[in-house]
Each structure stands twice: as structure tokens, then as C-alpha cells.
Amino acid sequence: MKNNNLNQKKDNFTLEKLDWSTIQSEMKNKFGNDIYESWIKKIEFVNEFHDYILISVSTRFIRDWITSRYLDQILQLVRLYKKNINRIEFIVKNTESKEENILPKQHFTTNENVSFIKDSYLQYNRIDPNKKFDNFVLGFSNKLAYEASKKVSQDISHYNPLYIYGGVGMGKTHLLNAIGLSLKDKNKVMLIPAERFMYQFVRSIKLNEMVKFKEYFRNTDILLIDDIQFMNGKEAMQEEFFHTFNALLDKGSQIIVSADRPPNKLSRIQDRIKSRFSGGLVVDIQSPDYDLRYKIVQLKSEELRVFYSDQFKISEEAQRFISTEIRTNIRELTGALNRIISYSRIYNKIATLSEVKIILKDLLNLSENKVTIDLIQSIVCKFFKISKNEMLSSRRSRYLVRPRQAAIYLTKILTSKSLPEIGREFSNRDHTTIIHSVKTIERLIKEDTELSGNIDHLKNQILYNRQNEV
Numbered sequence: 410m411k412n413n414n415l416n417q418k419k420d421n422f423t424l425e426k427l428d429w430s431t432i433q434s435e436m437k438n439k440f441g442n443d444i445y446e447s448w449i450k451k452i453e454f455v456n457e458f459h460d461y462i463l464i465s466v467s468t469r470f471i472r473d474w475i476t477s478r479y480l481d482q483i484l485q486l487v488r489l490y491k492k493n494i495n496r497i498e499f500i501v502k503n504t505e506s507k508e509e510n511i512l513p514k515q516h517f518t519t520n521e522n523v524s525f526i527k528d529s530y531l532q533y534n535r536i537d538p539n540k541k542f543d544n545f546v547l548g549f550s551n552k553l554a555y556e557a558s559k560k561v562s563q564d565i566s567h568y569n570p571l572y573i574y575g576g577v578g579m580g581k582t583h584l585l586n587a588i589g590l591s592l593k594d595k596n597k598v599m600l601i602p603a604e605r606f607m608y609q610f611v612r613s614i615k616l617n618e619m620v621k622f623k624e625y626f627r628n629t630d631i632l633l634i635d636d637i638q639f640m641n642g643k644e645a646m647q648e649e650f651f652h653t654f655n656a657l658l659d660k661g662s663q664i665i666v667s668a669d670r671p672p673n674k675l676s677r678i679q680d681r682i683k684s685r686f687s688g689g690l691v692v693d694i695q696s697p698d699y700d701l702r703y704k705i706v707q708l709k710s711e712e713l714r715v716f717y718s719d720q721f722k723i724s725e726e727a728q729r730f731i732s733t734e735i736r737t738n739i740r741e742l743t744g745a746l747n748r749i750i751s752y753s754r755i756y757n758k759i760a761t762l763s764e765v766k767i768i769l770k771d772l773l774n775l776s777e778n779k780v781t782i783d784l785i786q787s788i789v790c791k792f793f794k795i796s797k798n799e800m801l802s803s804r805r806s807r808y809l810v811r812p813r814q815a816a817i818y819l820t821k822i823l824t825s826k827s828l829p830e831i832g833r834e835f836s837n838r839d840h841t842t843i844i845h846s847v848k849t850i851e852r853l854i855k856e857d858t859e860l861s862g863n864i865d866h867l868k869n870q871i872l873y874n875r876q877n878e879v
């Protein structure tokens with residue numbers, strides 16, 4: 410039902426003004442009552458601009474809390490309605506001054522806190538200090554993009570332009586940021602979403618500031634343009650972009666572009682620009698495998714543990730569970746982790762696995778039940794070189810018992826089947842036998858590195874297989 414809703418709404422973007430009350434009810438659904446009541450309800454909508462919205466909260470603490478936990482997801486919701494919105498800005502209402510609170514809302518736009526609206530591209534350059542090479546976790550899927558980014562940072566214009574593409578939430582912006590961070594002390598760096606570039610372009614024409622615009626962009630040493638697929642400007646803009654691009658390449662400036670697709674699939678961009686993109690190094694970031702997801706969950710948990718001075722607990726089981734279940738992208742994965750952690754902070758307890766399932770319900774529905782018991786049994790049998798009949802038989806030879814227990818364990822952690830259900834699928838075994846198998850493997854994973862390696866391998870294979878099938 411929810412999906413239908415979302416699909417319908419997707420068509421509405423750009424024309425109508427954003428309806429904040431709709432976003433609020435979406436947020437209530439998404440975050441659940443507790444979080445909504447504690448944090449989200451207090452957000453006030455101030456205004457909508459070309460590519461961002463302005464909201465206000467009462468304290469910096471609430472702003473930081475929301476930013477670190479929910480902002481990515483709020484933005485995703487907003488973007489379902491308005492595709493052109495690509496960030497959210499805050500005003501922190503000064504609670505000391507009662508006066509400010511009773512001003513009509515539009516007056517906020519001239520508030521000092523939002524001076525960035527004026528003169529925006531000079532000040533726009535926002536490099537996020539938290540997205541560094543140091544905390545970019547490496548795996549098979551992103552190694553190439555990481556290495557190319559590193560190389561570009563050490564050896565400017567070695568690969569020029571560098572074009573990084575991949576789906577949503579795969580770490581493209583993180584890498585662009587990391588490049589910007591590592592070069593910004595010694596170079597003029599400009600990191601800008603393509604939509605913002607277009608907006609500045611149009612605005613400069615209106616304000617008769619094209620000279621300033623050109624000068625500004627042509628003076629950068631490092632130009633990072635994020636999400637180039639959103640560039641859909643008119644001829645004149647593409648013309649300007651093309652010339653800026655060439656001018657920068659000619660003078661040896663480094664250009665880095667990110668996109669959600671390869672250059673030849675960009676639909677609204679001139680061929681000559683596309684072929685310029687293809688002329689440099691093109692690398693992609695693919696979906697993270699289990700291993701990478703798990704490493705990211707561990708790293709982020711650690712970062713947050715330091716940040717919150719140990720004020721939350723998350724179980725190993727929960728970490729493994731989300732690494733297994735949240736496969737779509739890394740943004741969603743870290744979002745899931747944040748939810749579990751705020752749960753732990755709010756209720757001052759460790760979330761059990763079933764609580765985790767409830768907290769993440771909306772995220773899990775998407776992917777549930779695609780791993781079948783049959784698939785698990787086949788993969789485990791193949792790995793241990795036994796037949797399915799042997800696995801399902803009641804024989805208790807040693808070479809059959811471990812694989813059987815492993816398959817039962819994997820079924821428990823990779824599907825949402827209950828113990829009796831699992832029992833039925835394994836030749837009507839009793840649920841106590843199922844519990845025993847799960848416990849045995851859980852214990853052995855801690856003691857026996859070979860077995861724990863095998864389990865990880867199998868888990869990956871089961872999830873991979875499935876990904877390939879879909």
C-alpha cells in the first residue's frame with residue numbers, strides 16, 4: 410500500500426509547492442511515533458527555494474541530533490515529492506529572544522543565520538569534514554573508485570577528468586568530499602552539485618553577473634561536480650559548461666564528476682560533453698557485498714561510540730543482522746544503524762533482534778523472503794559436497810551433522826522463518842533441535858575460525874546468488 414502511495418506522489422514534483430504536513434505524516438510513518446514525537450514534530454517548515462528547503466528548530470542540539478540521524482532520510486522523503494530539492498538547511502531559533510519567535514515566517518529569510526542565500530556560490534563550497542579517505546571503508550565494489558580518487562589527490566590531472574558513477578548511497582559524494590578535503594589546503598577547490606551549478610548559471614544571467622560566474626569557475630584548480638545526471642540545462646548553459654570544462658582541462662586543473670550512470674547513458678547532456686567525460690578515466694562503484702557492509706557497520710558503530718562517549722549499546726547480532734538485511738545501499742545501512750542506536754539511547758537498553766526487526770520494519774519489508782530455505786540448502790549442500798537427501802535424512806554421521814546445523818543456522822539468520830517453520834523444512838525436526846543447531850553454530854563461530862570463515866562465505870554466496878537472480 411505504501412509503495413503505491415509513493416509512486417503516485419513521484420509525479421508531482423517541481424510544479425506544486427511542497428506540502429509540509431504530508432511530509433510530516435510520511436515522517437511519522439517512517440520513523441515511528443516515538444522518534445517522531447521526540448524530534449521530528451518539533452521541526453517547523455520555513456520556506457522552499459529552488460533546490461533546497463529551509464526548516465527551523467529550537468535548539469542547536471535538536472538540529473545536530475536530527476542532522477546526524479534523520480536528515481538523509483527526511484531529504485529522501487522530500488525528494489519523492491520534489492526531485493529538485495537536494496539539501497535541507499536549518500535555522501536555529503534563538504530561544505532567548507522571544508521576539509524572533511513571533512515574527513512572521515518569511516522574515517526568517519533575512520535573518521543573519523541564513524546569509525548564505527545571498528552571494529551563495531562564493532560561500533556555497535561545503536566540504537564535509539567528516540567524509541574523508543580515512544573513514545571510507547574499502548571492499549571489492551568500491552576499490553577502483555577509491556584508488557582512482559586517491560591517485561587524483563596525489564597526482565593532479567593524472568586522470569582527467571575522473572568520472573565516478575554508481576547508484577544512490579554508494580559513496581560517490583563521500584569520495585568527492587574526500588578528494589576536496591585532501592586538496593583544499595593547497596588548491597582552490599570547488600565542490601558543487603550539478604543542480605547548483607545550473608542554478609548559479611541561471612541566476613548569474615539574471616543578475617548580469619556572467620563575468621563573475623565565469624571567472625569564478627575558471628579559476629578553480631579542482632572542480633568537483635556531483636550528480637551530473639541532474640544537469641539538464643538549455644543549450645546556452647551546456648555551452649558555458651563545455652567551455653569552462655575545456656578551459657579547466659587546458660590549464661591543467663583537475664575535474665572530477667560523479668553520476669548515477671555511465672557517460673553514454675546521460676540523457677540530457679550534449680554528446681560532445683559526454684565524449685569529454687569518456688575521454689578521462691571512468692570508474693564505477695557497485696553494490697556493497699556482505700563483507701563491506703559489515704565493515705561499514707563496525708566502523709560507523711565505533712565512530713558513534715566515540716561521539717556519544719559510550720552511551721549506547723548495540724549487539725554483535727544486530728550488527729550482523731543489518732549487514733545481512735540492508736543490502737540496497739550504504740546510506741540506508743547507516744540509517745538503519747542510527748535508528749538502532751537512537752533506540753538504545755532513548756530507552757537505555759540493547760535492542761534485541763526482534764526489537765531491531767520492529768525498528769527497521771519499513772526497511773526490511775523491501776527485501777524480505779527472497780532468500781528461500783531451498784536456496785540455502787542447495788548452496789550449503791554444494792559447499793560441503795553432500796546431497797540434499799543426506800542433509801535432510803536423520804543420519805547422524807559427523808560429516809552430515811555440521812552442514813545440517815550450518816544450513817539451519819543460516820536459515821534462522823537469513824530468513825524471518827520461525828523455529829517450528831524451519832523445523833518443518835528440515836524433515837519435521839523438533840524446534841528444540843533447531844535451537845540446538847543454532848546455538849551450536851553460534852558457539853563454534855566464536856571458537857573455530859575455519860567454520861566461521863565458511864559461514865561468512867556461505868552467507869555471502871546465498872545473498873549474492875539472490876542478487877544475481879533479481
Ligand code: ADP
Pocket residue numbers: 540544545546547551575576577578579580581582583584705739740743
Ligand atoms: P552517493 O553520493 O553515492 O549517493 P554518499 O557518498 O552520500 O552516496 O554515501 C551515503 C552514506 O554512506 C554517507 O554517509 C557516506 O559517508 C556513507 N558511505 C558510503 N560509502 C562508504 C564507505 N565505503 N565507507 C564509509 N562510509 C560510506
Ligand code: MG
Pocket residue numbers: 578581582583635636
Ligand atoms: Mg551523492
